[in-house]
Amino acid sequence: MYAVPPDPYLPEPAVVVRRRRETPDVWTLELRTASEDFSFQPGQFNMLYAFGVGEVPISLSGSPDRRGVAVHTVRAVGAVTTALAQLRPGTVVGVRGPFGTSWPLAEAEGRDLLVVAGGIGLAPLRPVLYHALTRRERYGRVAVLYGARTPQDLLYRAELGRWRSRLDVQVEVTVDRADHEWRGNVGVVTTLLPRASVDPGETVAFVCGPEVMMRYAVAGLERLGVPRESIYVSVERNMKCALGLCGHCQWGPYFVCRQGPVFRYGDVEGLLRVREL
Amino acid sequence: MKSLEELLAEHPFFRGMKEEHIRLFAGCASNVRFDAGAFLFREGEPADRFFLLRHGRVALEVQIPGRGSAVIQTLGEGDVVGWSWVVPPYRWTFDGRAVELVRAWSFDAVCIRTKAEQDPSLGYELLKRLLPVVVERLQATRLQLLDVYGEGKLGVRSPA
Amino acid sequence: MNTSEAVLPASALGQLFASLHRRGYTVVGPTVRDGAIVYEPIRSAEELPVGVTDEQSPGGYRLRSREDGAYFGYAVGPHSWKKFLYPPEQRLWRAERADHGFELQPEPLPTERYAFLGVRACELVALAVHDKVFLQGPVQDSSYRARRAGAFVVAVQCGQAGGTCFCVSMGTGPRCEAGYDLALTEILDGEHRFYVEVGSPEGAEVLGELPGRPAVEEDRRAADGAVARAAQQMGRRLEAEGVRELLLRNLEHPRWDEVAARCLSCGNCTLVCPTCFCSTVEDSTDLRGNLAERRRRWDSCFTLDFSYLHGGAVRNTTRSRYRQWLVHKLATWWDQFGTSGCVGCGRCITWCPVGIDLTEEVAAIRSADRREKQEEWDEVP
Numbered sequence: 001m002y003a004v005p006p007d008p009y010l011p012e013p014a015v016v017v018r019r020r021r022e023t024p025d026v027w028t029l030e031l032r033t034a035s036e037d038f039s040f041q042p043g044q045f046n047m048l049y050a051f052g053v054g055e056v057p058i059s060l061s062g063s064p065d066r067r068g069v070a071v072h073t074v075r076a077v078g079a080v081t082t083a084l085a086q087l088r089p090g091t092v093v094g095v096r097g098p099f100g101t102s103w104p105l106a107e108a109e110g111r112d113l114l115v116v117a118g119g120i121g122l123a124p125l126r127p128v129l130y131h132a133l134t135r136r137e138r139y140g141r142v143a144v145l146y147g148a149r150t151p152q153d154l155l156y157r158a159e160l161g162r163w164r165s166r167l168d169v170q171v172e173v174t175v176d177r178a179d180h181e182w183r184g185n186v187g188v189v190t191t192l193l194p195r196a197s198v199d200p201g202e203t204v205a206f207v208c209g210p211e212v213m214m215r216y217a218v219a220g221l222e223r224l225g226v227p228r229e230s231i232y233v234s235v236e237r238n239m240k241c242a243l244g245l246c247g248h249c250q251w252g253p254y255f256v257c258r259q260g261p262v263f264r265y266g267d268v269e270g271l272l273r274v275r276e277l
Numbered sequence: 278m279k280s281l282e283e284l285l286a287e288h289p290f291f292r293g294m295k296e297e298h299i300r301l302f303a304g305c306a307s308n309v310r311f312d313a314g315a316f317l318f319r320e321g322e323p324a325d326r327f328f329l330l331r332h333g334r335v336a337l338e339v340q341i342p343g344r345g346s347a348v349i350q351t352l353g354e355g356d357v358v359g360w361s362w363v364v365p366p367y368r369w370t371f372d373g374r375a376v377e378l379v380r381a382w383s384f385d386a387v388c389i390r391t392k393a394e395q396d397p398s399l400g401y402e403l404l405k406r407l408l409p410v411v412v413e414r415l416q417a418t419r420l421q422l423l424d425v426y427g428e429g430k431l432g433v434r435s436p437a
Numbered sequence: 438m439n440t441s442e443a444v445l446p447a448s449a450l451g452q453l454f455a456s457l458h459r460r461g462y463t464v465v466g467p468t469v470r471d472g473a474i475v476y477e478p479i480r481s482a483e484e485l486p487v488g489v490t491d492e493q494s495p496g497g498y499r500l501r502s503r504e505d506g507a508y509f510g511y512a513v514g515p516h517s518w519k520k521f522l523y524p525p526e527q528r529l530w531r532a533e534r535a536d537h538g539f540e541l542q543p544e545p546l547p548t549e550r551y552a553f554l555g556v557r558a559c560e561l562v563a564l565a566v567h568d569k570v571f572l573q574g575p576v577q578d579s580s581y582r583a584r585r586a587g588a589f590v591v592a593v594q595c596g597q598a599g600g601t602c603f604c605v606s607m608g609t610g611p612r613c614e615a616g617y618d619l620a621l622t623e624i625l626d627g628e629h630r631f632y633v634e635v636g637s638p639e640g641a642e643v644l645g646e647l648p649g650r651p652a653v654e655e656d657r658r659a660a661d662g663a664v665a666r667a668a669q670q671m672g673r674r675l676e677a678e679g680v681r682e683l684l685l686r687n688l689e690h691p692r693w694d695e696v697a698a699r700c701l702s703c704g705n706c707t708l709v710c711p712t713c714f715c716s717t718v719e720d721s722t723d724l725r726g727n728l729a730e731r732r733r734r735w736d737s738c739f740t741l742d743f744s745y746l747h748g749g750a751v752r753n754t755t756r757s758r759y760r761q762w763l764v765h766k767l768a769t770w771w772d773q774f775g776t777s778g779c780v781g782c783g784r785c786i787t788w789c790p791v792g793i794d795l796t797e798e799v800a801a802i803r804s805a806d807r808r809e810k811q812e813e814w815d816e817v818p
Binding site for chain 1: 470529530532534537538539541543570571574576578579595688689714715716717718720721722726729730735736738743744745746747751752753754756757759765769772
Binding site: 118119120144148153175176178179180182183184185186187188190191194195209210212213216232264 | 334344346349351354355376406415416417421
């Protein structure tokens with residue numbers, strides 16, 4: 001195909017195999033990667049290139065057990081993401097990656113696993129659930145708390161239903177505002193925290209969502225008694241190269257593309273409190 | 278079989294409360310049950326009681342002409358429902374509807390208010406526990422208002 | 438002849454060009470253009486700023502003539518050597534639409550070999566800083582490596598301090614210690630000559646082709662004296678001791694508001710700084726949409742776009758952007774690369790249109806250090 005030396009700036013081709021609309025502005029793309037060995041760790045991301053338009057970082061949101069496949073949930077907010085979200089099966093995109101740090105699943109083995117997701121933050125956490133639920137016996141209690149803006153903005157509805165029907169996972173969903181048809185919870189995701197059936201002292205929590213939501217969720221987790229060394233967050237910053245060279249993703253001393261996006265809360269607690277860092 | 282006082286004493290809301298105060302609360306309490314869809318209270322009605330949910334969820338709703346009912350927040354097991362009974366004019370400000378089967382303790386507001394007037398320490402113990410609930414609800418509501426999952430209004434929009 | 442040092446008459450400087458040209462180098466050095474001393478490819482010693490000196494101050498730069506015909510009688514100008522090793526704009530690859538998607542054409546590695554003539558001590562440190570950034574991290578820049586490996590460095594020991602530099606307090610000069618192939622110290626008393634030090638085998642070879650004579654004690658004394666004079670003249674200092682911790686515990690210091698009221702967020706400082714390395718990536722196509730390319734371009738953390746994140750910039754105020762630049766330069770650079778990002782060259786002070794002086798900013802924060810708000814950051818794991 002391309003007999004070029006591995007240059008981290010060069011994208012590799014991937015074919016869009018499937019495309020599904022999750023919400024009015026969110027699509028999930030399934031890509032077949034150039035290499036059948038492509039694999040990733042939950043929490044990592046790829047740089048996706050829409051020919052001629054540009055490149056953006058998108059979390060991998062599929063099963064980490066499937067090789068040669070990259071699943072990405074894309075929210076169409078700008079030129080590149082809109083172009084990506086509209087790609088038909090058969091189109092080729094450029095992929096660089098995977099990049100970044102991952103959710104420390106090994107640390108959660110033998111303990112309770114609590115996943116707290118807000119909005120599109122569920123996308124980088126879905127691989128965690130795929131991984132944990134196919135090895136269920138390795139974990140204690142597993143609970144998922146998921147909040148979205150409205151019922152129309154909920155991602156992966158079929159999957160949430162499937163998980164909920166399992167007896168060994170607790171799934172709680174809430175929305176910020178609802179219509180009269182919604183039979184579920186209304187309120188921010190932090191209101192679900194006291195309802196999580198986990199032992200806080202023995203829990204590892206993975207939190208992902210808008211930074212404001214993560215700050216309050218972490219505060220809520222600490223109030224419950226989850227130690228800050230056991231809380232992990234996924235941080236987002238502007239990225240251009242994903243290699244730790246362009247400088248855009250700096251957050252205090254860290255390059256989010258390299259030492260993140262997953263951070264232990266205890267390591268970054270001070271950074272989260274500084275305005276406009 | 279535990280007595281109502283023993284059960285109340287185990288509940289986080291009453292933790293650390295003196296036995297005599299718990300007894301006073303128990304004296305104003307009764308067990309109640311609401312089927313799914315039933316209203317616990319409606320906006321404008323006299324707020325003559327408050328609830329401690331033991332099972333099930335309650336949706337706080339408001340009726341908007343042309344839009345029907347809108348849920349403000351969902352409360353669940355362990356939550357306190359209702360504080361309008363503390364503040365004049367003692368009227369409910371929202372509808373409370375059982376989303377599913379609800380079992381709760383219902384506390385008679387007049388009963389508690391009267392006892393609190395006679396024994397201010399009872400009143401203080403009550404407010405000490407009620408205020409954190411109000412604070413938490415307010416914080417959650419403020420977060421809801423921020424609409425954090427929206428487009429994001431972080432600051433100056435710039436072309437990118 | 439002793440191959441580690443020699444003395445070269447000033448008139449023979451031109452032969453250095455010849456020797457370098459014979460070896461296939463493009464000589465890049467200081468020359469006067471548009472009222473400033475810039476770095477450009479030059480073909481002969483006559484193109485150097487002979488008999489020119491600079492007057493630098495916060496927000497001020499002016500060239501003046503000097504009587505002694507010195508070849509290197511000035512400090513550093515708006516350019517740094519990063520312009521050649523890490524070009525302001527560079528294509529990364531091209532791609533053409535094809536049936537199976539697109540066909541990528543990566544850029545070939547650069548082959549031009551530069552000889553840098555006139556590299557000051559602070560600039561040698563800056564080169565080492567960029568070597569750390571581009572060559573010693575988990576990802577390396579292959580085009581930087583190619584250009585760097587091919588570069589020949591002729592350093593110049595400063596004989597006078599610039600108006601804004603502070604290398605002494607940063608421990609980065611004025612003496613060039615290592616990292617050069619040849620180092621020249623211009624001696625103006627008595628015979629106009631250069632004291633030459635050899636820093637590498639190739640440097641020795643080049644020196645061997647020049648009409649030098651052995652150095653005597655008087656030459657060494659004159660050379661040392663020139664450098665010592667430069668050190669003494671330095672009027673500015675940055676109190677570098679503990680500056681990382683100082684800045685990290687004062688992230689909400691009122692001084693940031695004060696400097697933000699003056700800062701225009703123009704980004705000049707990042708353009709002239711020899712260690713700034715931030716870049717951006719631009720994707721474009723031709724009109725028909727069949728040919729695409731990606732270019733890398735210098736970028737500045739002072740632009741509003743730099744930290745853009747769906748909806749707005751994270752660093753929305755000038756205050757936060759100035760803080761980001763200074764805290765990165767003097768504090769978090771240590772966490773990332775184990776050195777300071779500042780080499781004390783003074784360019785940011787000279788070329789700031791409003792004359793912001795980072796040594797003054799640091800001193801102001803130090804004098805009102807908010808010790809009660811200790812928030813130590815952990816070392817990056």
